[in-house]
Amino acid sequence: MTGRPLLAGGPTQAATRQLDGGPLLEVTDLVTHFRTPRGLVRSVDGVSFTLDRGKALGIVGESGSGKTVLSRSIMGLLPKLNTERSGSVLFEGREIVDLPLKERRRIWGAEMSMIFQDPMTSLNPVMRIGKQIGESLRLHLGLSRRAARETALRLLQDVRIPEPHKRLDQYAFELSGGMRQRVMIALAMACGPTLLFADEPTTALDVTVQAQILELIGLQRTERNMSVILVTHDLGVVAGHTDEIMVMYAGRLVEKAPTKVLFANMKMPYTEALLHSIPKIDDPSHTRLNVIPGRPPDLVNPPAGCSFSPRCSFAQDRCRQEAPPLITAEHPEHVYACWYPVGSPHHRARSAELAAAAEGLVARWREPARPTCAPTATRFCVSKTW
């Protein structure tokens, strides 16, 4: 691998491969199940999509919808033991599903890499930052210790970390959350991957930092012409930073569309519910959020029919009996899986009903002064009267 150009900050190898044509990633009917004592957990249940070079795809869903497993399954990061995986993942035209571990390792970090949710726990607590970044450089590009260090420094500069010199010899615990995530990004991009998975990259961060990090990822994407898969539960996060959005529920793809199309014309009640659950910055504090009622489905025994039906305000008998197929919407790249999508007559009627009911409820809620509620880490609401 030594012959490869060093890419940090320079033209990426993605750029050089652009000529190959064809999509960068082509996932077909990917299935990932886990064997557990409770039974088979169907975390990813037949997902297909493609991703072009340089594009950003957002995968959105609640906790347990299978989005994280999907991203790891594509990468091949899941442990083999007790995992059932089938389907096909073509990366740059090459099947990588059954690649031996050795081959996969060659791809990891070099051509595909991943940023994780919690930068505190995702960085090795006992290894200096410089060494952690340098490790993949030395591994994949065969750099010397010294060159790796220099490159790591450049990477840290690239991700706009203040005082990058100093950081090289620091440990993760000595950095702030935002800086840590920048380090993670630097680490992920060290070898100039063509595909970057960002798994909830901003969830653990402060709101103001969130935006900076997303911007940074976006910036690096364009600079390096790499593709990004942004995995999040937050539609707001993906809105400004992706070309395309894929919504997952219970291990399945339930709606997919170019970002603008989706926000303009979402079809799934689930997608809509997700959208409503985003807090708006201008909301007064302690505003009660719109949450999706009920719990995500049990992936061992998924409900019959549409898996969202038990929680769907618009569900009909048909939804509970028959799983809807993926239907193409007005826009050719917009697909969804719903018998009564947003905008359909049934949906409209039901919405009106609900809105009226809600009106009344809200009025009653607003009247008495509610106890101050301070969400804690454990989400207990401790009031003074309690």
Place this chain on the structure above:
Amino acid sequence: MKQSTRPSRRPARILAALAISVGLAAAACGGDEEGTKDTTETTPATTDGGGSGTTAAPTTVAEVEPVPGGKVVFGVEADTSSPWRPAEMLCAISCQQVIRNIYDTLTMPTSEGNWAPYLAESLVPNDDYTEWRITARSGVKFHDGTDFDGAAIVENLNRAKRGTVTGAVLAAVDSVELDPADPMVAVVKVAAPWVAFPYHLSGQSGFIASPTWLLASDDDETLRSKPVGTGPFVYDDYRVNEVFSMKRNPDYWNQPYPYLDSVEFRPIPDALSRRDALLSGTVDMLHSANGQTIFSAREDTDHNLLELTAYGETGYTLLHVTQEGSPLTDQRVRCALAYASDEGLLIEAVGMGMQQEASGPFSPSQVGYLEETGYPMDQDMAEAQRLIAEYKAENPGTLKISLATTQDQTNAVTAQQQQQWWLEAGFDEVTIDQIDQAAYIATAAFGNFQVFQWRNHGGFDLDEQYRWWHSSGAKPVGQLTLNFGRIDDAELDALLDENRASTDPVRKKEIAEEVNRLFGEQCYNLWGNYTVWAIMSDPDVHGPVPFELPDGDEVAFGAGFHGNVYMMNVWVDQ
């Protein structure tokens, strides 16, 4: 004869402690008939007679020319560590085995059971045996260059007289002085006729150390563990519990000895470990009284085995017979214990059948040995129960007894067996008291016990037992004495005193036999077995064999100490 007192049978670890009391060297005349160099193949030691043993792989003594040089590592059963000054040593068997290579004794016992001068040129009594003139061998030098002369003898004997252990032996010595006329002669005056005096000089009391060194070590305590003598080997290094090493004395007066360049003694208390050490090649030679090891050595054709039974010691159970309030003051109780015991069984179970059952203190090659002494050798539980019942009828209350033993496992088996027998005989309570090795001898010497396991009484002459049995040693509990059992018997005293002054071998034999019968009748001790010692060695080790004394006699095996061998004429194949 010498006595080494070791608590009864295979004292694996006992040793350390033992040392205390021992070391008396004594003498007596009267040789015994059987020589030590009997080389016939004796099968188990239980055969009559105590010829000294035989070797499984016989060493062909005379035919091969000894080769000088080489080194032997000898596994001893204990580190009888002590101040290595003759008068202060607490010298049990291992100590004797080690230190005899550094110190020479004034006399040596012969294989005939007589005594002969060794480091002394001659010992001459006056007519009534109250004065002995000891002439030093001329031309002998100590390892530190000091000349050996009459003054050295005087210095050593005077110290021995003041010593605690040797002092008891030499209690009858009035004075030791240099002959003003001859600087090579020391004159010893004794209170009463003492025929057997020279025998005592073949043991600890006769060890001669350099007077220069003795004086120096008075001030510097650390010197006391670096002995300087005239012996065949010179002190090299001593590490407690680890090793005592010595080098050849090139100027040894008794040429051509020694053959070996160096000898190392390694204390390995556990008999089985000691044998393992031989098997693993770490030691070249060892001594052992453990029936188990002798048993397996007999089947082992790869190593030499030499079994020693001549003038052997007796393993027995010592009873404290004069303690106030103790049931053991009653002869019936003592003999009941004897009736209840089945020594034959113990010999089978513990000693692997290696030893002969004892009928009294004297082993078959010793003067006074009797096959029948009146001591109940066969178990008779009914008789034991009858005697106990009789005693209990007269002395109501619970009948309790405490049995002291060591931490040694084989002793524990014996003790537990005895406990069972005695309970069966009618005792209400029998407790076993396992005493730390270190405290064992002190416990015995202080008299803080009722029943005690012990081993000693080997040797040549009854006189040697004087300190062990004479009522002058029956001190109260809490005072140290060698008469551990505090035997106080006028008849016994008379016999011992008569023996001391007697020169008539026939009468002496009668006296000894009478003593033996007395013990049998009184059950002062519970007799166990006659110890068998074995020397095991690598096939390339030659010897040990007896050597010739300056006056032409042959020395008694191991200088008369059961379980000892002399190292100066041992040699190895190069």
Place this chain on the structure above:
Amino acid sequence: MSSTDVPVIDDPDAPEVPLAALPTKKVKVRRRGRVAKWLAIAWLVFMTVSAIGANSLPYIPHECSGSTSTCSTAIKGDILTKRELPPSWAFWVDPVNPVLPGKPTHHGLMGTDSNGRDIFARAMLGARNSLIIAGLAITIGLAFGTLLGMVAGYFRGWADTVIENLTNVMLAFPPLLLTIFVVTFFNKPDTAEAAQRPLWPIILALVVLSIPPLTRLVRANTIAYAQRDFVTAARSLGAKRGRILFREILPNIVPTLVSFALTGMALLIIAEGGLAFLGQSVELPIPTWGKMIAEGKEKLRAGAWWISLMPAATMFLTLLSINMLGDVLSQRFNTREAIA
């Protein structure tokens, strides 16, 4: 405020499954572990029952072949069982070979020892003594260790300093040395009267041995739990210290303690054996496993292997069972064997 908690307010129990927490156990594997676990428990139950019932083991007297005394003594053999006992679990009796020591199957299930005593019966008595010694020691050690550890961990400050230094003092004594020291201390070597060496000095010695690590363990756990929300909550409700310590914290530590105590018990059984080898255990003829093994070692290579090996095997299996049970429990409670 981070946005994590926002959309899942109703769903606190279903966090996103992180990669590593994904179940990795193989069902098949589990089952095998279970067999071993049940075997271990079965063995321990067997040992406990036998230990309790050791006095009533249904021996039948030997057919005595060798000397009659042997047989009679075998009957009185166990001081702890003075009744008209014994043996044999013999499948058949060997009329030729002497009874001392007797082969297994010819003379009892495990044979007889040099004193002609049934080894099986003694191994069970030994089980009782070894288990009583180690069990009592660990229990008492547990009581002290828990108390000290909780006080140190909860109150911190000077109490913590004092207790930490005390444990340091105890740890600075090497364990075996400490036990020998304690045992020797209660020895009465120079008495004409019968000297008894009862169980309690050994138990005491082992208690002293077990306190420091237990204290450390409890302290570390207490510190961890004292910072938990439920303790804070209880405290804010005005709960008394004692209540917090014993009702809130203690129940959470117990699982860890139980599995740790089992391992500790195994160690103490070994320690007792070590003492026995140095001749520092209980009075003769009371059997413990260590003593029985030590007693038989002389005959080990003379063919009478059973005297040592039978109790050794019993001891080994018991220790193995205890260790495995401890492991199962600690997995169950998901504790780490951290003594820090």
Place this chain on the structure above:
Amino acid sequence: MRYLLRRLAQTIFVVVVVTFLTSVALRFIPGGNEVIIALKTGPGANPEQAEAVIHELGLDRSVIAQYVMWVGDFVSGDWGQTFQTNQSIATEFKRALPVSAYLMVYSQVIALVLAVPVALLSAYRQNSRFDRLASTATFGMLSLPNFIVAPILVLLFSVQRHWFPFPSIYHGLWDSPLDHIKAFALPSITIAIPLYAGYMRVLRADVIGTLQSDFITTARAKGVSTGALLLKHALRPSLFSLVTSAAVQIGALMGGVVIVESYFSMNGMGRVTVEGIFKKEYTTVQYGVALIALVYLAVNLLVDLTYAWIDPRVRRARAMG
């Protein structure tokens, strides 16, 4: 710095308490003085001699005075002689210390060198055949007391084939390296077996925990090989409990391996001290206990410093406080 001072004070405190307790306890061991006198003078001492001995040894003074006297001797290095053998106590310990130190180091090294790879692999392939085998073997080793292991090793490797000497004969490492290794091999292995088992279990549990951490996934996603993953990433953060238990063992190893030392006839600290107890060589016992405590505390200080290496956070906290 302040931290070091505090540790030093603590060390001194512990040594003082340990030795003081020892001296008090020794004084009350039954049969003490009598035996000492007998040992010092031989049997048959007269009352004056006994008196002299008692005075010479300061046995007629109060516990505190005796202790202060002892501390003086200890610090000045004038440790005197053993009662019975007239050996310099200082020399005896000078010989015993390296024996114990070598035994400790070798057994720890053997145990750790075996435990680390096995634990890593076992944890990595949790519940695999290897793991089950290793775990079962570990339980077996935990359940094998060294008084059973030692004779077996000797039988196999000394008696049946003469690979190692029995009993062990001490040789300095530099005097004759081969003999040195041979002498220490069997005792070290005997001690290492249960140590290994303990370490293996502790480390395995911790590595399993560490392997579930996010940063391990990060490292995997970098394409790090399994070996590097385990050694470079998983091992160090998992060392905490291992180092702690290894530290606790040091005290035990310095003086607590009496059975092994005795069986192999090695005069280590433990054997010398225990023999001192048996032989009522009280001064020897006191010095032995003090030395062992000192070594234990010193090594623990070292171990504490190791924590800082393992976890930079500790270093940080220390530097601040």
